[in-house]
Amino acid sequence: MARVLAAMSGGVDSAVAAALLVEQGHDVTGVHLRLADVPDQEQVPGHGCCGLDDAQDARRSAQVLGIPFYVWDLTDVFAREVQQPFAAAAAQGTTPNPCVTCNERVKYAALLERALALGFDAIATGHHARLERDGAPVVEPGPGARLVRAVDDAKDQSYVLHMATSAQLAATLLPVGELTKAEVRARAAAAGLRVAGKPDSYDVCFIPDGDTAGWLAGELGERPGPVVDLDGTRLGTHRGVFGVTVGQRRGLGLDHHERRFVVDVDAASATVVVGPRDALACRWVEVAEPTWTGAPPAVGDAVRVQLRAHGATLPGRVADGDDGAGVRLVLDAPAHGIALGQAAVAYDLDDRICLGGGRITAAERPARLPVLAGPGVG
Numbered sequence: 001m002a003r004v005l006a007a008m009s010g011g012v013d014s015a016v017a018a019a020l021l022v023e024q025g026h027d028v029t030g031v032h033l034r035l036a037d038v039p040d041q042e043q044v045p046g047h048g049c050c051g052l053d054d055a056q057d058a059r060r061s062a063q064v065l066g067i068p069f070y071v072w073d074l075t076d077v078f079a080r081e082v083q084q085p086f087a088a089a090a091a092q093g094t095t096p097n098p099c100v101t102c103n104e105r106v107k108y109a110a111l112l113e114r115a116l117a118l119g120f121d122a123i124a125t126g127h128h129a130r131l132e133r134d135g136a137p138v139v140e141p142g143p144g145a146r147l148v149r150a151v152d153d154a155k156d157q158s159y160v161l162h163m164a165t166s167a168q169l170a171a172t173l174l175p176v177g178e179l180t181k182a183e184v185r186a187r188a189a190a191a192g193l194r195v196a197g198k199p200d201s202y203d204v205c206f207i208p209d210g211d212t213a214g215w216l217a218g219e220l221g222e223r224p225g226p227v228v229d230l231d232g233t234r235l236g237t238h239r240g241v242f243g244v245t246v247g248q249r250r251g252l253g254l255d256h257h258e259r260r261f262v263v264d265v266d267a268a269s270a271t272v273v274v275g276p277r278d279a280l281a282c283r284w285v286e287v288a289e290p291t292w293t294g295a296p297p298a299v300g301d302a303v304r305v306q307l308r309a310h311g312a313t314l315p316g317r318v319a320d321g322d323d324g325a326g327v328r329l330v331l332d333a334p335a336h337g338i339a340l341g342q343a344a345v346a347y348d349l350d351d352r353i354c355l356g357g358g359r360i361t362a363a364e365r366p367a368r369l370p371v372l373a374g375p376g377v378g
Helices: 012-023 052-065 075-091 098-107 109-117 181-190 212-220
Strands: 003-007 027-034 069-073 122-124 129-133 146-149 225-229 234-238 261-266 271-275 282-287 302-306 313-320 327-335 343-347 354-363
Touching: 003 012, 003 109, 012 027, 012 052, 012 122, 012 181, 027 052, 052 069, 075 098, 075 212, 098 109, 109 122, 146 354, 302 327
Parallel strands: 003 027, 003 122, 027 069, 225 271
Antiparallel strands: 129 146, 225 234, 261 271, 282 327, 282 354, 302 313, 302 343, 313 327, 343 354
């Protein structure tokens, strides 16, 4: 059996993941990652995963399981690799997903690097995703593992792990992906874990009140600019391009007789462009630096494409990017509301095996920005 470092967030999924590993006979050590430096008075129970209550819950679960437990302070790494890039990308008018970035650079990559350096054979997390080798569930680390959707479709998190390379997957275990959420809670209760009924965390962990635009305004300052229709008519003013995303309809403060959606954002002129839903139609996206969980798909291969963390997959195919680098994922039918900075993830035709993907760096936009004289002019 393997020496495994189990990431324990304080929630039920990671606690049960550690419990399953102990049952399987692995030598398990628990670790809680302190990531977001949120003041105690601003922490909201059930929102985020890095509060003091979460660390205490993780410690109690480790005690029940009889495994060693540590807390690693990665707040500096988290600020550098997640929070600062998140704010910078939002200031450029894109819509980054900080949870994907956290998995890519901290919760997964940085944790795995440290674990291997300390002599562990693998890390384990409570993500709802599966690993298979030759069609069988992976219970021991080693080469040949493929990332597969979780048994519980409603909880599947393979999308946020799409950046894992085959080498990283070889040193990873994902025990709870074989269970439904109800089964996870039942296992926790049977093991005497107090987190059995703990609600799932949600919202961005470093923004526990859920006001992302407010957090960004505090980091970046107010940067107002015009909201214009496709013909250039000024319809209103926004507080900063960081506060809107392509596809957004509500919260724009527009008094218009027709529904208007954000169809484009131009950070250079601080301009937000709105238009009808048809203007959001997108038939392709490009990923500049894709990461593949196994052998990369070939140009022309048919795939299923997922463009949101909990969105349905769409049929498409792989093509070359415009500049010869990266890949273009061409959709069989147009999608709507695709924002730069989000992840585009490819799956096999059975919508089961996660092939990989990356951040969207370009996307078709049927409607272009109107010609403006400059910021605030219209």
